[in-house]
Amino acid sequence: MVGWAVQDKRERLPLAERTLVRLKQLVHSGVLQPGDRLPAEPELAARLGVSRPTLRAAIAQLVTEMVLERRRGVGTFVRPHAPRFSHGLERLLGTGESVEQLGMRAGAVNLLVEHVEPDADLEARLECRLEGALLHISRTRTADGQRVLHCEEWVPLNVLPTTRALDDFSDSDSLYDRLRDAGLEIATAMSKIIPLAADPFVSATFDLARGTPVVLLRQWHYGRGSRDRWVLYSENIYNSTAVELHAVRRREL
Amino acid sequence: MVGWAVQDKRERLPLAERTLVRLKQLVHSGVLQPGDRLPAEPELAARLGVSRPTLRAAIAQLVTEMVLERRRGVGTFVRPHAPRFSHGLERLLGTGESVEQLGMRAGAVNLLVEHVEPDADLEARLECRLEGALLHISRTRTADGQRVLHCEEWVPLNVLPTTRALDDFSDSDSLYDRLRDAGLEIATAMSKIIPLAADPFVSATFDLARGTPVVLLRQWHYGRGSRDRWVLYSENIYNSTAVELHAVRRREL
DNA sequence: GAGTGGTCTAGACCACCAG
DNA sequence: TGGTGGTCTAGACCACTCC
Numbered sequence: 001m002v003g004w005a006v007q008d009k010r011e012r013l014p015l016a017e018r019t020l021v022r023l024k025q026l027v028h029s030g031v032l033q034p035g036d037r038l039p040a041e042p043e044l045a046a047r048l049g050v051s052r053p054t055l056r057a058a059i060a061q062l063v064t065e066m067v068l069e070r071r072r073g074v075g076t077f078v079r080p081h082a083p084r085f086s087h088g089l090e091r092l093l094g095t096g097e098s099v100e101q102l103g104m105r106a107g108a109v110n111l112l113v114e115h116v117e118p119d120a121d122l123e124a125r126l127e128c129r130l131e132g133a134l135l136h137i138s139r140t141r142t143a144d145g146q147r148v149l150h151c152e153e154w155v156p157l158n159v160l161p162t163t164r165a166l167d168d169f170s171d172s173d174s175l176y177d178r179l180r181d182a183g184l185e186i187a188t189a190m191s192k193i194i195p196l197a198a199d200p201f202v203s204a205t206f207d208l209a210r211g212t213p214v215v216l217l218r219q220w221h222y223g224r225g226s227r228d229r230w231v232l233y234s235e236n237i238y239n240s241t242a243v244e245l246h247a248v249r250r251r252e253l
Numbered sequence: 254m255v256g257w258a259v260q261d262k263r264e265r266l267p268l269a270e271r272t273l274v275r276l277k278q279l280v281h282s283g284v285l286q287p288g289d290r291l292p293a294e295p296e297l298a299a300r301l302g303v304s305r306p307t308l309r310a311a312i313a314q315l316v317t318e319m320v321l322e323r324r325r326g327v328g329t330f331v332r333p334h335a336p337r338f339s340h341g342l343e344r345l346l347g348t349g350e351s352v353e354q355l356g357m358r359a360g361a362v363n364l365l366v367e368h369v370e371p372d373a374d375l376e377a378r379l380e381c382r383l384e385g386a387l388l389h390i391s392r393t394r395t396a397d398g399q400r401v402l403h404c405e406e407w408v409p410l411n412v413l414p415t416t417r418a419l420d421d422f423s424d425s426d427s428l429y430d431r432l433r434d435a436g437l438e439i440a441t442a443m444s445k446i447i448p449l450a451a452d453p454f455v456s457a458t459f460d461l462a463r464g465t466p467v468v469l470l471r472q473w474h475y476g477r478g479s480r481d482r483w484v485l486y487s488e489n490i491y492n493s494t495a496v497e498l499h500a501v502r503r504r505e506l
Numbered sequence: 507g508a509g510t511g512g513t514c515t516a517g518a519c520c521a522c523c524a525g
Numbered sequence: 526t527g528g529t530g531g532t533c534t535a536g537a538c539c540a541c542t543c544c
Contacts, residue, residue, distance in 0.1 A: 041511065073541035074509095092502035188501060189501070193498040194493070247444045249441065309530090326529050327528095327530080329530075
């Protein structure tokens with residue numbers, strides 16, 4: 001059996017991350033079927049061309065993503081019910097990416113791109129003192145045409161290479177990709193989870209009755225260095241009739 | 254400087270977990286002050302008596318818990334704003350534990366303990382075919398006397414050593430502790446996050462207006478072996494006016 | 507007893523940041 | 526230029542499960 005080796009051509013990502021992607025490919029392509037036992041870790045590590053700790057880091061993540069299952073003394077298995085119509089919180093994905101991960105076609109409607117000057121309301125909303133203009137993007141994301149979440153995003157202009165760097169932002173662009181191209185790679189986010197009753201805007205956007213409970217995710221995004229300074233603030237309102245949020249929680253490290 | 258060494262007296266936990274606890278103690282006790290730089294990793298590992306990878310696993314968790322901050326080429330620092338009035342999703346805590354972690358006194362009111370026979374409604378609620386009676390516990394948890402969350406829990410009787418093992422359950426008991434004593438150690442949980450409008454019961458429990466949005470956490474808990482079979486199902490309704498939920502999300506492994 | 511995952515270590519090498 | 530965190534490896538040993 002050849003071809004299991006982790007691809008080295010991909011952009012510079014941690015080896016464990018590339019290993020994870022390779023394993024997911026093996027599952028999705030059907031090389032590894034639901035219920036199958038994976039080769040033992042030392043053998044699998046050799047086939048993939050990585051060390052055992054690296055392999056184990058990748059497997060650990062796939063276990064929390066419910067793709068694999070480990071049984072001590074027995075083996076590692078592909079979970080029977082792999083795909084979920086649910087959006088996991090442990091991985092930070094761009095909204096487009098998360099739609100595509102569910103196997104659907106990502107789109108957007110009602111795109112608005114503008115520059116805004118900070119005021120007291122915006123500072124309260126972002127929970128932060130603001131010192132210059134921001135780029136504001138607003139759009140409603142769709143999955144196979146259905147409206148699944150509404151997204152508002154703010155980027156301080158002074159973190160961009162040029163003030164007009166993102167003015168050509170379009171419907172289907174990934175903000176994460178555009179920021180990466182601008183030298184700002186998003187690494188982590190702090191998210192607050194807030195329940196909301198649909199107001200007239202949310203109600204109209206998702207065609208829901210007024211007062212229908214929805215979830216708002218307020219997210220402060222940080223680059224690699226953490227640096228105390230967020231580079232992107234976003235608010236995502238999920239259409240709870242269409243998308244479910246979930247998290248895998250661990251009791252210990 | 255002595256006494257930094259990781260305590261070995263504690264129950265059998267992973268060394269990285271014990272290292273994490275030791276570091277938290279050093280921060281909370283003031284030995285490490287907000288803004289302080291920690292010793293370099295090799296030196297810190299030596300002081301704590303663990304290897305560098307073990308230390309790094311502990312630090313990584315404290316970074317996601319926003320206690321520490323790492324700057325490549327510079328050092329690892331204690332974050333200025335350590336404590337939060339917020340409940341993180343990445344760590345699975347018993348409801349009592351999470352209240353105490355916020356520095357408050359945990360209590361409970363309206364305790365109900367009963368055995369229930371499964372029916373179609375319960376099977377739909379638990380999303381699972383049920384094959385025997387279950388223990389049902391219902392109580393409203395308080396923090397310094399304020400009602401912060403309402404909690405309903407179900408445990409299949411056939412996973413307990415004896416049918417009556419938990420019949421003496423009391424207000425302030427920790428279900429996790431009682432289950433551990435019964436040989437069932439909870440390791441992970443899958444949580445679904447659902448927005449809800451306060452119904453008359455929730456409204457009365459938390460003294461909120463009807464229709465106030467709250468968050469429901471539906472959680473399936475698993476033991477160490479994963480084993481496909483959950484051992485505890487719980488529903489937590491958070492009083493969103495008193496508790497905030499948050500999660501730290503990572504873009505890569 | 508044989509084989510599996512679980513844990514932990516020692517240490518090499520690299521990329522980044524400061525002086 | 527020197528020290529820091531970032532990455533990755535090889536391998537030892539243990540605990541568990543099954544035959």
